[in-house]
Amino acid sequence: xxxxxxxxxxxxxxxxxxxxxxxxxxxxxxxxxxxxxxxxxxxxxxxxxxxxxxxxxxxxxxxxxxxxxxxxxxxxxxxxxxxxxxxxxxxxxxxxxxxxxxxxxxxxxxxxxxxxxxxxxxxxxxxxxxxxxxxxxxxxxxxxxxxxxxxxxxxxxxxxxxxxxxxxxxxxxxxxxxxxxxxxxxxxxxxxxxxxxxxxxxxxxxxxxxxxxxxxxxxxxxxxxxxxxxxxxxxxxxxxxxxxxxxxxxxxxxxxxxxxxxxxxxxxxxxxxxxxxxxxxxxxxxxxxxxxxxxxxxxxxxxxxxxxxxxxxxxxxxxxxxxxxxxxxxxxxxxxxxxxxxxxxxxxxxxxxxxxxxxxxxxxxxxxxxxxxxxxxxxxxxxxxxxxxxxxxxxxxxxxxx
Amino acid sequence: xxxxxxxxxxxxxxxxxxxxxxxxxxxxxxxxxxxxxxxxxxxxxxxxxxxxxxxxxxxxxxxxxxxxxxxxxxxxxxxxxxxxxxxxxxxxxxxxxxxxxxxxxxxxxxxxxxxxxxxxxxxxxxxxxxxxxxxxxxxxxxxxxxxxxxxxxxxxxxxxxxxxxxxxxxxxxxxxxxxxxxxxxxxxxxxxxxxxxxxxxxxxxxxxxxxxxxxxxxxxxxxxxxxxxxxxxxxxxxxxxxxxx
Numbered sequence: 001x002x003x004x005x006x007x008x009x010x011x012x013x014x015x016x017x018x019x020x021x022x023x024x025x026x027x028x029x030x031x032x033x034x035x036x037x038x039x040x041x042x043x044x045x046x047x048x049x050x051x052x053x054x055x056x057x058x059x060x061x062x063x064x065x066x067x068x069x070x071x072x073x074x075x076x077x078x079x080x081x082x083x084x085x086x087x088x089x090x091x092x093x094x095x096x097x098x099x100x101x102x103x104x105x106x107x108x109x110x111x112x113x114x115x116x117x118x119x120x121x122x123x124x125x126x127x128x129x130x131x132x133x134x135x136x137x138x139x140x141x142x143x144x145x146x147x148x149x150x151x152x153x154x155x156x157x158x159x160x161x162x163x164x165x166x167x168x169x170x171x172x173x174x175x176x177x178x179x180x181x182x183x184x185x186x187x188x189x190x191x192x193x194x195x196x197x198x199x200x201x202x203x204x205x206x207x208x209x210x211x212x213x214x215x216x217x218x219x220x221x222x223x224x225x226x227x228x229x230x231x232x233x234x235x236x237x238x239x240x241x242x243x244x245x246x247x248x249x250x251x252x253x254x255x256x257x258x259x260x261x262x263x264x265x266x267x268x269x270x271x272x273x274x275x276x277x278x279x280x281x282x283x284x285x286x287x288x289x290x291x292x293x294x295x296x297x298x299x300x301x302x303x304x305x306x307x308x309x310x311x312x313x314x315x316x317x318x319x320x321x322x323x324x325x326x327x328x329x330x331x332x333x334x335x336x337x338x339x340x341x342x343x344x345x346x347x348x349x350x351x352x353x354x355x356x357x358x359x360x361x362x363x364x365x366x367x368x369x370x371x372x373x374x375x376x377x378x379x380x381x382x383x384x385x386x387x388x389x390x391x392x393x394x395x396x397x398x399x400x401x402x
Numbered sequence: 403x404x405x406x407x408x409x410x411x412x413x414x415x416x417x418x419x420x421x422x423x424x425x426x427x428x429x430x431x432x433x434x435x436x437x438x439x440x441x442x443x444x445x446x447x448x449x450x451x452x453x454x455x456x457x458x459x460x461x462x463x464x465x466x467x468x469x470x471x472x473x474x475x476x477x478x479x480x481x482x483x484x485x486x487x488x489x490x491x492x493x494x495x496x497x498x499x500x501x502x503x504x505x506x507x508x509x510x511x512x513x514x515x516x517x518x519x520x521x522x523x524x525x526x527x528x529x530x531x532x533x534x535x536x537x538x539x540x541x542x543x544x545x546x547x548x549x550x551x552x553x554x555x556x557x558x559x560x561x562x563x564x565x566x567x568x569x570x571x572x573x574x575x576x577x578x579x580x581x582x583x584x585x586x587x588x589x590x591x592x593x594x595x596x597x598x599x600x601x602x603x604x605x606x607x608x609x610x611x612x613x614x615x616x617x618x619x620x621x622x623x624x625x626x627x628x629x630x631x632x633x634x635x636x637x638x639x640x641x642x643x644x645x646x647x
Binding site: 045 | 483484485486488491492493494495496497498499504508517519520521522523524525526541542543544545546547549550551552553554555557558559560561562563575576577578632633636647
């Protein structure tokens with residue numbers, strides 16, 4: 001369909017999109033109700049795999065939410081004009097995704113009806129409890145930041161708000177990584193590397209999500225992204241993807257060097273079944289190497305369709321990475337008695353029973369994406385979030401020369 | 403005042419006193435007989451309850467402690483070990499080099515520095531003054547972070563509706579739970595169910611007592627024989643110790 005034809009049905013298309021997203025959210029709500037009624041017995045989760053697919057979705061959304069805000073930070077904190085024009089959209093996507101992610105996290109609780117207790121009882125030694133403050137603060141700071149960007153009278157404060165948001169998001173992702181980094185019990189976690197690694201992952205996932213959202217918006221409005229801006233953004237994405245690969249490499253190399261970690265590495269890298277496949281094929285090949293080849297390719301890298309596909313592959317790779325990290329990390333048995341073979345009625349000394357995520361788990365996770373998308377789509381319709389590039393100004397500022 | 407009135411008053415007085423005595427006495431007597439701690443008295447921080455498991459006495463194939471735990475705490479097996487309550491389990495060990503085998507029960511180790519308590523966002527996971535690590539079912543939100551943090555896989559999540567509960571041990575769908583060291587029995591001066599069952603089976607592999615009392619049997623044994631803390635590298639100072647591994 002050419003753009004002129006689309007314009008005629010644009011309004012209907014918008015409502016259809018809202019309808020579809022609303023349905024996804026409703027399905028997620030239904031899944032939550034079903035799990036709440038029957039208990040987690042209707043999921044694939046167990047006493048061994050205690051966090052399942054909902055956590056993969058929730059953590060992806062939360063990590064990507066903090067990462068997508070970087071676009072705004074590059075504009076406000078580092079003064080890049082191209083990114084300044086994208087700051088409002090970046091802030092909106094950050095709020096939308098954090099909302100979706102937190103919804104999934106909260107609705108996967110065993111007692112989601114007791115959520116208020118998380119606010120009334122606070123254990124200061126718990127990084128989880130700290131995260132509740134970090135998430136709430138993020139909403140407040142990013143909302144204030146958006147206000148400074150969209151209200152002419154508040155423009156003067158934008159830089160300060162942007163700087164606060166930048167610092168806050170770094171602390172927030174440190175907190176998310178530390179949920180795992182502070183777990184001394186399990187071999188997959190228990191590492192200070194996880195905090196910076198999660199920050200780098202957030203850069204990559206966040207920018208990929210931003211590029212997807214931006215492409216869809218441009219397409220919807222019949223616009224074409226300027227080639228110089230596309231080049232900048234896809235190069236940055238490639239750098240972020242490479243950085244995630246670097247951290248992944250260091251994580252595994254460090255483990256391979258420690259004799260006590262070798263069995264765990266063998267599990268993830270060689271004979272972990274689904275986890276090994278998702279690591280090599282999902283994260284490394286589809287989620288990193290192919291997108292890198294496309295993004296760095298002199299011709300493909302300049303085609304907006306190819307960049308869009310790369311971003312989608314990076315998002316898919318991110319889900320694979322988190323699946324392997326969160327669920328693979330739990331499937332590997334705890335080593336209570338080094339130097340001995342252990343057997344028991346509860347999976348000691350062997351890989352856990354196969355974890356088979358159930359449909360409600362996926363629907364709950366997708367519901368989170370639905371919430372994020374719905375917030376974004378409606379907000380974009382109501383307020384001015386579409387990036388507005390001032391090319392004459394940009395050319396003068398020589399901002400487009402790489 | 404007539405004599406009749408006086409007699410009546412005396413009768414009522416004696417009668418009320420007798421009735422009150424009859425009502426209170428059984429409670430007082432029971433309290434005295436059981437040496438139990440009254441409900442409003444806080445747990446004693448001078449004590450540290452613990453267990454010493456002698457793996458030389460623990461028999462391979464014997465599951466009596468596990469069955470007793472389920473019976474005491476009101477749960478059984480549904481044939482799905484992955485989602486069933488796993489408060490205590492038997493682990494069979496074989497030394498890779500020598501082939502020597504050991505059998506032992508594994509449950510909450512009641513750490514002095516419990517990771518589950520550190521990570522719990524609401525403070526539902528807590529350590530009682532006498533060292534017993536418990537979950538407050540009223541404020542557990544079911545986030546399962548404690549299960550991620552426990553190095554012993556000693557916490558279970560209630561995956562489905564519960565039936566036939568023991569009134570002393572309330573359980574609820576959506577909350578996390580684990581070995582309470584049979585705190586309700588300890589508070590009545592009884593032994594934990596697993597310890598009692600092991601004794602009844604003639605093994606006496608689990609010794610229960612106060613690790614802070616130098617004269618207790620458990621303290622004497624820990625002071626005399628080499629004992630091990632599982633995952634001692636984590637420096638959690640466990641309340642459950644093992645002998646013979």
